[in-house]
Amino acid sequence: MKPNDTLPASLPRWPAAFNQVPKWAFEDADVFALEHERIFRGPVWHPVAHDAELPKPGDYKTVTVGRTPLLIIRGDDGVVRAFHNACTHRSTRLAMAFRGHSGDIECPYHRWVFDTRGQLRSCPGEAEFPPDFKRADYNLAEPRTGTYMGLLFVSLHASPPPLMDWMGxxxxxxxxxxxxxxxxxxxxxxxxxxxxxxxxxxxxxxxxxxxxxxxxxxxxxxxxxxxxxxxxxxxxxxxxxxxxxxxxxxxxxxxxxxxxxxxxxxxxxxxxxxxxxxxxxxxxxxxxxxxxxxxxxxxxxxxxxxxxxxxxxxxxxxxxxxxxxxxxxxxxxxxxxxxxxxxxxxxxxxxxxxxxxxxxxxxxxxxxxxxxxxxxxxxxxxxxxxxxxxxxxxxxxxxxxxxxx
Ligand code: FES
Ligand SMILES: [Fe+2]
Missing domain, CATH: 3.90.380.10 (Naphthalene 1,2-dioxygenase Alpha Subunit; Chain A, domain 1)
Known part of the structure; x- marks a missing residue:
């Protein structure tokens, strides 16, 4: 990896002294954008909810990891899952409240409906969709998850380290x-x-x-x-x-x-x-x-x-x-x-x-x-x-x- 490889060449190098931190890390917009890719979508786990916050089926909360909105919901089968909080049709954000209780989740834009397990249940005008359209291909996207003591962790990375190794x-x-x-x-x-x-x-x-x-x-x-x-x-x-x-x-x-x-x-x-x-x-x-x-x-x-x-x-x-x-x-x-x-x-x-x-x-x-x-x-x-x-x-x-x- 080259030094500061996706950042402007004008950005100074990191200080040589181990106990010094550059001020530009707190105020540079390019650094902030890169943090989303390398940290919030990086090989890291993010705690997002505890079981106790969603005691009943249909209870949900919304969180954001970096710039990525997520929906955490207890399904009608009692399982807490994390989903990308976006309709799989045209990416309209689904849940808006910080916390709530929901049955099926309907997207307001073209009325696609997802159940509490994230599965696409119905979409208006389905007969006019291409013949190879399958609802199962459009279930809500799930980040990687792990749980410990009721605490749910998500990772937006394709191959994060095993959760318990990371926790050490x-x-x-x-x-x-x-x-x-x-x-x-x-x-x-x-x-x-x-x-x-x-x-x-x-x-x-x-x-x-x-x-x-x-x-x-x-x-x-x-x-x-x-x-x-x-x-x-x-x-x-x-x-x-x-x-x-x-x-x-x-x-x-x-x-x-x-x-x-x-x-x-x-x-x-x-x-x-x-x-x-x-x-x-x-x-x-x-x-x-x-x-x-x-x-x-x-x-x-x-x-x-x-x-x-x-x-x-x-x-x-x-x-x-x-x-x-x-x-x-x-x-x-x-x-x-x-x-x-x-x-x-x-x-x-x-x-x-x-x-x-x-x-x-x-x-x-x-x-x-x-x-x-x-x-x-x-x-x-x-x-x-x-x-x-x-x-x-x-x-x-x-x-x-x-x-x-
Ligand atoms: S964007 Fe959700 S139904 Fe179209
Ligand atoms: Fe303090």
Missing amino acids: HMAEPVRDALGGDGRLTLLGYQKVRYQSNWKVYIDNDAFHAPLLHAAFRILRWQGGSGRQSRLPAGHMMILSEVAAQPSDGGLLRDPSVIGYQGGAAPRNKAAAQAAGSSLLAFWPLTAIANHLDIFNIRYANPVGLDQVEVHYAYFAHADDDADMVRHRLRQSSNMIGPSGFVSLEDATVFLRIQQALDTDPSTTFFLKGYREGADLTETKQNDEAPNALWWEHYRQLMGFVREEA
Whole structure:
């Protein structure tokens, strides 16, 4: 592969220094177009839905992977499937709502009708179609799929790696973060569009958490004794200890909102003595968070060069009693998400970065703490340097070649 082979020759090479990231990666339209081909349609799996989001036959949700709209629907046979959300006649988008319930799906343009298993059932004027026309050739197109603990993954690539190989050692923490058995019930969503390139969002490093977020400091929420791991497929795991009953300094009217009731402790007690926090980020950008009693999946997707949409989905466990469900709901909606008190400031910083990209003198981001030859795969909880491994994965998949040192 040639350096920057499908991009303008004027685009500078990737910096030679391992801990530097070029600003052009966040604001160049050709880079954004290439990301769709090499990342979102690349040899990567994208988590798109959990079983609990579609409990009944006919329940559906729509998602977008890169620029490709998908329809996730539980068929009348109880099976959850993913389809390209496009009529096979002239590519009219079918489902428009974020979530809904449907019987057969009718395209409004020429009234082709598909069932909940994606099969073409009828099309007006069929007698006038060419003699070799067969409805079975026009069923809804299906991307490759895989499931784990009720979580559905899709890949738009023709030959992605086996799902469990790609997940690697993150499988066990993912199982724990999905309640130990994946038997979840949906509490609801928070949705936000951050005004930044999607990579600004995912570059939200572990270093910043206690520095930017005031509530981290006030609550002394993390003790810094956790660890951060990076996997060969680019995934990130941060497993940390948090205080089971953090001190709120008398600031909260109802401190029970930050209490721990033992509903979601990671099983890795070495990393989480009492209450636990795990953040499991699949490469490139969707993550599962399990803080205190919170079960959260953060589905994210770019909606343009300078916007990223994040759907925070919150869950309870199927065995929870009514009090536990209420506790999880209050904790989830108050603590994290776009207005959560331990994550509130992120939106402002993402916007500020996007606004200030086109500035001198620096043309690069800088990640602290990297020493030549250092192993960044196992590091302390709040190190910044391991983000360089996310970027290295990105650089290689995009085919960008480094400058000579
Ligand atoms: S585009 Fe859907 S029926 Fe024609
Ligand atoms: Fe943050």
